[in-house]
Amino acid sequence: MPLLEASLLLTKVERSEGDELIDIRLSNVSDAAFDLRVVSGHRFNGPPSTMRVEPHSDLDLAISGESRASFEIAFEVLNAFTAPESHPTLRLEVEVAPASPAE
Numbered sequence: 001m002p003l004l005e006a007s008l009l010l011t012k013v014e015r016s017e018g019d020e021l022i023d024i025r026l027s028n029v030s031d032a033a034f035d036l037r038v039v040s041g042h043r044f045n046g047p048p049s050t051m052r053v054e055p056h057s058d059l060d061l062a063i064s065g066e067s068r069a070s071f072e073i074a075f076e077v078l079n080a081f082t083a084p085e086s087h088p089t090l091r092l093e094v095e096v097a098p099a100s101p102a103e
Contacts, residue, residue, distance in 0.1 A: 001088045004077060008034060008053065010092050012060075021045060022063040022096055024073075028053040033079070039089060040074035042066060050078070069096045 012025035028034060038049045045062040053059045063073070074091045082088050 004080065004088060004090045008090060010094065011058070013094055013096055015096050020064065022066055024061050024063065024094065026053055026059045026061065028055060028057055031055050035078040036075040037078055039076045040072060042073055070094065
């Protein structure tokens with residue numbers, strides 16, 4: 001859904017020290033809040049599998065248990081509908097840059 005893809009963006013992706021977590025920032029650049037449920041099976045440190053991203057705000061998340069440098073994360077948008085009782089799924093490609101060596 002182009003409107004969802006234009007409204008919710010990944011604006012930060014980095015692997016934390018020790019490579020245990022991937023920190024991402026989900027930015028809502030629209031005037032509407034989005035209620036999301038994780039449907040890709042990823043585990044997050046912090047918020048539950050259901051979360052809200054307020055208008056013109058950011059939501060910082062930490063993904064645990066993901067070792068790949070490239071993967072897809074998917075959210076069901078609970079306050080949007082494609083048909084009665086049917087919610088769209090927003091899929092975002094995550095590209096993790098290699099960790100820079102410590103100096």
